[in-house]
Amino acid sequence: MTEFILVPGTFTGAHVWEELTACLASSGAGVHTAALTGLGGSRGAATDDVDLETHIEDVLTLIDSVSAEVGRDQEIVLVGHDYGVHPVLGAADRRAERIGRIVCLDTGPGQDGVPALAAVADPSAREKVVERAGAEGADQVLAAPARDEWQHWGSIAGIPEASLDRLTALASPQPLRTLLQPLRLTGEVASVPVTGVLCNGNGSSIEMVQRRVDLGDPVFLALADPQVSFFELPTGHWPMLSLPAELAEVLLRAAAGEGHRLVPPGSAEQPAHLRPFLLDVPELPHERTGNVDLYLPEAEGPRPAVVFVHGGPVPAGVRPTPRDWPALKGYARYAAAEGAVGVTLDHRLHDMADYPRAAADVAAAVELVRADPRVDPDRIALWFLSGGGLLAADWLREPPAWLCCLAASYPALVPVPGWGPVDSRFRPVDAVAGAGALPVVITRVGRESPELAATVEEFLVASEKCGANVEVVDVPNGRHAFETLDPTEESREAVHHAMRSVLGHVSA
Template sequence: MTEFILVPGMFTGAHVWDQTAAALASSGAGVHTVALTGLGGSRGTATDDADLETHIEDVLALIDSVSAGAGRDQQIVLVGHDYGVHPVLGAADRRAEHIGRIVCLDTGPAQDGMPALAAVANPAAREKVAERAGAEGAGRGLAAPARDEWQRWGSTAGIPAAALDRLTALASPQPLRTLLQPLRLTGAVASVPVTGVLCNANGSTIEMVQRRVDLGDPVFLALADPQVSFFELPTGHWPMLSLPAELAEVLLRAAAGEGHRMVPPGSAEPPAHLRPFLLDVPEIPHERIGNVDLYLPEAGGPRPAVVFVHGGPVPAGVRPTPRDWPALRGYARYAAAEGAVGVTLDHRLHDMADYPRAAADVAAAVELVRADPRVDADRIALWFLSGGGLIAADWLRKPPAWLRCLAASYPILVPVPGWGPVDGRFRPVDAVAGAGTLPVVLTRAGRESPEIAATVEEFMAASQKSGANVEVVDVPNGRHAFETLDPTEESREAVHRAMRSVLGHVSH
């Protein structure tokens, strides 16, 4: 028998677990919900002296109570949602021998020394906490969200209207000390198996985590440990309200040791970004100038250029760097074989906060290319891929006359909730209103992750409203990065069509 201890997140009390707890209990499991001190009461009150240590003690008290009555064959599974993972980890670190598994519900495992505030993805929400703490002192509570403000703290997708009303009515101010006090761990918790439950409408998927593992991101490499498993739910940040029965099933499967395991680097099959380009393109030599590579056509005279901008974030230590990945090299060689200068570059998008400096790297690379005598400075195209799509906002807002075309393949065109802070300047969905007659060639992957597909649909709606000149190339059965994942005839034809369109615009 499994004993579940369910710990709520910010502003919320034990009541959020009601339906999921009932479903777990009906399966025969033991269920215990934690009422964290100062939460789950009146909207207008907060316990000023409650901090993270207070909430760790709340969880410890319940662990000790359950352990005292548990049989030898019973296991305790700690489930932490949102902020709740911090007291869960703090308590599990002190009672590791009693814990069979930790479940991180739509939140990452916190690190030693990290305050809960560091895990808040929304920059406006983080600033609000910092301003409140600075103005009134850390002993005061952060006001609970109004009904239309929950989206600041996570996607509300799937929550029924009545449940959102109740969530708002029963929410409590969050004691600021709970967000500002660093989590302290001895390391004992590392022995406890962990399951992550990702909510894809809030911006997290198993596929995305695997990509970060493939890139060698040190934070994500730990998630390839055999003790770590994953599940995914098609909903927003509060699955206990939007999919309570489905969440209960996932928790039972997690307790049984099920779940998806990440493939560690160095496995037999190369990671997606290092697999071959889907087209057989000529081996055209390139020149390397700083962080920029030029693939030069045989045709003489100044030639148009296509600059390919990789996605990210990509950890700083990744080797090979993106400009040497097969897809980027393949695109650049294809452009050169057709008579244009193909350009790749490395930019410094290593974190979601790095968009300004990555955009500066792209702008500098474009100027370097335009200054090259082998390039026709008045015939340039920019082609953005994946997370590089947000950088396109700079070029859509007020396109220069020499920019003849802007292309984007499986792009992110609105910052995704839950991914971390992004400068407000990088919103192509807003910038497209200034695009005028600039041709935009947009390649959509039909099997795109829902959270990225939603940004593309929002961009398309904004484009139609503003009358932007957008051509769509669809790959119905293609995935994100289909050029190396899905080498099908459909994918090849999509690449051909997009390239023909882009080169047609820069060649006139």
């Protein structure tokens, strides 16, 4: 029999676990919920000196109590939701020999020296903490969210109305020190197996994590360890309220050592971004200037240009850089073979906070291209891919006269919950109201992750309301990055269709 210790997240207490506890107990598991000092159902002021260390001690006390009750050899699985993973990790670091597994419930594994605040994705929520601490000191508390404010702390998708009412009614103020005190680890916790339960509705997926591993992101590389497994749930940030039975099944499977393992870099399987482009395109010459490559057509005279903007974030040290990835090169060569100048570039979107810097890189690259005498400066198209889709906002909001078309393939068109802080400027769903008659070509894949698919649908609804000129090219069986993952006739025709549309607009 497995003994589960459930540790709640920000503003919450044992009450969030009630349905899950019943589901786990019915399977024969032992279930214990941690009561964190200063939290747990009262809206009264929390104790002034409560910090992360206080909550680590709370979890340690519970671990020792459970061990004394069931025996020190009984496996304990620690489950931390949201902020709760930080006291879980701190306690497991000091009782590693008693912990069979750690489950990070829709939250990343904390790191030594990093406070819990760093894991809060919504920038407005982070700012509230910093402003409150700066104005009145870290010994204060952060007020619990009102009913319409929970989305700032994670997606509320799937939570029944009655459960959201109860979550709000029983929420407690969060002591600021718990979010601001750095987590301190000795390294002992590294020996404990870990399972991540990712909630798609909150912007995370196994596929997304695998892509970060493939790119060599040092923060994610450790997640490809055989001791780390993953599950997904199709819901928001509070699965214990939205899918308690399904979450119970996942936790039982995690305790049994099941789950998806990531493929480490250097394995036999080639990463998706380095697989061949799905079309045979000619090896036309290209020129490199700084961070920009121009693929030149054989046609004479100033030619229209299509600028391809890669997605991200992409870690700074990735080699080859995006402009040398097969898909980007394939698109640029295809455009050049059809008589346009194909352009690729590397921009500095290395982190979610880098969108302004990446936008400046794209703007500079466009000006460099327009200044080239082989390019017709009044016939330019911009084509954004994946997470680069958010960069389209600037061009949609106030399209310059020379921009003849804007395209986007499997894009993010709204910042996804859980991605981290993104400047509010980068919301194509809002910017499209200024697009006017600018032709927009969206390539939509049918097997997209739910969190990204939702941003495309939101954009299309906004486009229809404002009368924007949007064409959708569908790839029903295509996945994100289908140009290298799904080399089917359906995929090839979609690429042909999108390219014909874009070139038709810049050549008109």
